[in-house]
Amino acid sequence: MRAVCWFGRSDVRVEQVPDPQIINPRDAIVKTTLTAICGSDLHLYDGYIPTMKKGDILGHEFMGKVVEVGPEVKNLRPGDRVVVPFSISCGQCYFCQHGMYSLCDNSNPNAQMAENMYGYSPAGLFGYSHLMGGYAGGQAEYVRVPFADIGPLKIESGLGDEQVLFLSDVFPTGYMAAENGNIQQGDTVAVWGCGPVGQLAIKSAYMFGAARVIAIDDVPFRLEMARTQGQAETINFQEQRVLETLRDMTGGMGPDVCIEATGMEGQGRGLVGFYDRVMQAMRLETGRPVALREAIVACRKGGTVSIAGVYGGFANMIPMGAAFNKALTIRMGQTHVQKYMQPLLNRIQEGKIDPSFIITHRMQLNEAPQAYQMFRDKQDDCVKVVLRP
Amino acid sequence: MNSQSSRSFKLNLGNINVGDSERVISVIGGSALLLYGMFRRGLRGTLTTLLGGLLLYRGTVGRCPVYQSLGVSTARSPQELARMRHQQGVKLDESIVVNKTPQEAYQFWHDFSNMSRFMNYVEQVQDQGGGRSHWVAQVPGGIRMEWDAELIKDKPNDMISWQSVPGSDVNQAGSVHFEPTPDGRGTRVELHLDYVPPAGPLGHAVVNLLGPDPMNQIKENMRRFKELLETGEIPTTQGQPTGSPQAQTTTIPGQKGPGQGQQGTMSQQGQQGNMSEQGGTQSQQRTVSQQGGAQTQRTGRGSSGRSGTGK
Numbered sequence: 001m002r003a004v005c006w007f008g009r010s011d012v013r014v015e016q017v018p019d020p021q022i023i024n025p026r027d028a029i030v031k032t033t034l035t036a037i038c039g040s041d042l043h044l045y046d047g048y049i050p051t052m053k054k055g056d057i058l059g060h061e062f063m064g065k066v067v068e069v070g071p072e073v074k075n076l077r078p079g080d081r082v083v084v085p086f087s088i089s090c091g092q093c094y095f096c097q098h099g100m101y102s103l104c105d106n107s108n109p110n111a112q113m114a115e116n117m118y119g120y121s122p123a124g125l126f127g128y129s130h131l132m133g134g135y136a137g138g139q140a141e142y143v144r145v146p147f148a149d150i151g152p153l154k155i156e157s158g159l160g161d162e163q164v165l166f167l168s169d170v171f172p173t174g175y176m177a178a179e180n181g182n183i184q185q186g187d188t189v190a191v192w193g194c195g196p197v198g199q200l201a202i203k204s205a206y207m208f209g210a211a212r213v214i215a216i217d218d219v220p221f222r223l224e225m226a227r228t229q230g231q232a233e234t235i236n237f238q239e240q241r242v243l244e245t246l247r248d249m250t251g252g253m254g255p256d257v258c259i260e261a262t263g264m265e266g267q268g269r270g271l272v273g274f275y276d277r278v279m280q281a282m283r284l285e286t287g288r289p290v291a292l293r294e295a296i297v298a299c300r301k302g303g304t305v306s307i308a309g310v311y312g313g314f315a316n317m318i319p320m321g322a323a324f325n326k327a328l329t330i331r332m333g334q335t336h337v338q339k340y341m342q343p344l345l346n347r348i349q350e351g352k353i354d355p356s357f358i359i360t361h362r363m364q365l366n367e368a369p370q371a372y373q374m375f376r377d378k379q380d381d382c383v384k385v386v387l388r389p
Numbered sequence: 390m391n392s393q394s395s396r397s398f399k400l401n402l403g404n405i406n407v408g409d410s411e412r413v414i415s416v417i418g419g420s421a422l423l424l425y426g427m428f429r430r431g432l433r434g435t436l437t438t439l440l441g442g443l444l445l446y447r448g449t450v451g452r453c454p455v456y457q458s459l460g461v462s463t464a465r466s467p468q469e470l471a472r473m474r475h476q477q478g479v480k481l482d483e484s485i486v487v488n489k490t491p492q493e494a495y496q497f498w499h500d501f502s503n504m505s506r507f508m509n510y511v512e513q514v515q516d517q518g519g520g521r522s523h524w525v526a527q528v529p530g531g532i533r534m535e536w537d538a539e540l541i542k543d544k545p546n547d548m549i550s551w552q553s554v555p556g557s558d559v560n561q562a563g564s565v566h567f568e569p570t571p572d573g574r575g576t577r578v579e580l581h582l583d584y585v586p587p588a589g590p591l592g593h594a595v596v597n598l599l600g601p602d603p604m605n606q607i608k609e610n611m612r613r614f615k616e617l618l619e620t621g622e623i624p625t626t627q628g629q630p631t632g633s634p635q636a637q638t639t640t641i642p643g644q645k646g647p648g649q650g651q652q653g654t655m656s657q658q659g660q661q662g663n664m665s666e667q668g669g670t671q672s673q674q675r676t677v678s679q680q681g682g683a684q685t686q687r688t689g690r691g692s693s694g695r696s697g698t699g700k
Binding site: 003006007013015017019020021023024025026053054055056057072091092094097106107108111112133134135136140144146147 | 575612
């Protein structure tokens with residue numbers, strides 16, 4: 001089969017690889033019908049995530065048809081149409097049973113590696129380095145899905161692939177980021193980042209009762225999408241000073257909730273931006289948490305900062321003093337996709353939201369190398385690329 | 390004099406018949422007499438020297454020809470020596486919390502055949518009835534070890550202890566304890582293992598069994614136990630596809646192998662493992678070769694895919 005494989009910085013290739021097999025009794029094999037490139041895939045593309053090996057198959061947003069099931073999978077049959085969550089969860093550990101699927105105890109074969117870094121290991125992920133399990137990802141013709149009785153969501157309605165694909169990652173991620181913000185009716189929410197997760201966080205913020213959503217980015221097309229699709233007010237941080245603008249827009253108080261949806265490759269300016277780049281080049285800092293710093297400082301006293309991520313290692317110069325003295329709540333985490341899939345699918349089926357609005361490019365799996373480069377460089381007004389195998 | 394004892398001067402554990410403290414006294418006394426006799430003239434001197442020499446010999450070598458002819462031994466048996474060296478053996482302790490009741494955890498452990506499903510290098514454990522079990526382990530390098538173990542204590546839902554039978558290749562004593570956690574989140578399972586590696590080539594193999602980092606290995610064993618008990622399988626990526634066309638070396642810490650039940654055809658050949666340490670974490674080097682040329686075509690499957698066995 002063909003699969004998108006990582007070969008180093010800015011080097012992804014479509015390779016001919018063996019088909020996946022059923023290995024464990026709760027596995028299933030899914031034939032991919034649609035898959036996407038995630039913003040966090042760009043961290044892999046840019047070489048910021050350690051423990052990658054040449055040849056690793058990428059991709060964690062995918063859906064398709066079940067073609068084979070292991071003997072212990074009773075709820076799926078070949079022919080079923082499914083969307084697969086990007087994190088792999090067993091369903092039986094303490095965390096899975098309490099809805100914290102991204103914290104599964106039992107799905108990371110390299111748990112020890114993660115423990116050494118984090119204290120305890122989170123769940124394994126598709127296509128996201130050996131630290132997270134080293135599972136072959138979903139930008140491929142076929143994918144082996146472990147714990148298939150827990151993860152994949154059956155789609156039985158007539159909805160198109162593009163309408164449901166984002167239940168695999170970005171929609172639950174944006175939704176959980178909004179939920180983590182503890183948004184109250186009438187709140188003002190500021191969202192850093194107008195990529196796919198940011199766009200869906202904007203929509204989700206309104207779902208939770210926000211009165212105003214202010215979106216921050218510097219890509220004109222993405223800001224435009226936030227305005228027309230998300231009904232958000234926007235700030236272009238290249239043209240305006242974010243902190244002052246937010247203060248003015250909120251009557252001097254600052255936003256109640258700040259959602260950080262840019263991740264570890266923030267666009268730094270000035271001396272701090274320079275510091276970040278140097279630190280990162282020297283591997284003394286693994287992320288450039290520019291948006292996070294700004295969100296902490298911008299947030300009103302007693303407010304909540306919600307971090308959608310992704311962070312892998314260490315971040316320097318976090319304004320802890322600001323966070324402490326303003327009594328902020330900071331919530332974060334990898335998405336508990338399985339928890340949100342069905343409720344969000346219901347909303348899509350009820351016509352309340354169609355996440356496919358974020359798609360700007362539809363390409364073939366074989367065009368993945370070009371797609372990655374275009375997505376990374378934000379060329380051609382790119383927001384979200386979907387790939388058809 | 391016995392012809393056998395006159396031949397060999399090699400230290401041989403099996404033929405020692407003089408106890409340790411006695412050997413010390415023999416050496417001291419023998420050296421003294423030897424020196425004394427060397428400075429005496431006449432028959433008394435010669436006899437003293439000879440006696441001293443004999444005492445020195447039996448003390449050094451540990452074998453007394455007189456005892457041998459009498460069929461007497463004041464030395465401890467190799468098994469006893471092994472048990473005495475308990476202090477010098479390897480003691481391992483590890484605990485883990487499983488999201489199961491003490492009863493479920495106890496029942497799983499009580500079926501010793503489950504041990505081979507998660508303990509590193511243990512190939513098979515057979516229940517022989519009457520509290521006895523037969524263990525088979527295969528260590529990298531091809532050395533195969535087998536030993537029998539017997540149950541010592543068995544308190545349902547509370548604890549189990551066992552010990553390898555005297556004369557075994559591997560001296561192992563172990564106990565596992567089950568205790569409900571105070572917050573009701575499950576059961577705390579605590580494992581204690583004592584190993585006394587025997588001397589000789591098998592001692593080496595037992596060291597391999599434990600690995601260069603035994604504490605780490607027992608930790609990984611317990612992790613796999615939890616995974617198996619909670620989910621029915623052990624997470625793995627062995628046998629999954631990858632883009633590297635040639636044989637690729639993948640560093641994966643302590644992976645046991647594919648789970649139970651269905652084992653799809655794994656595109657692995659010539660798998661070998663050798664333990665190496667990397668900055669505190671234990672890792673295994675495995676050579677995973679991919680079938681670069683042979684491609685499985687799934688185009689024919691469509692909606693009539695089979696469930697069950699892989700290729």
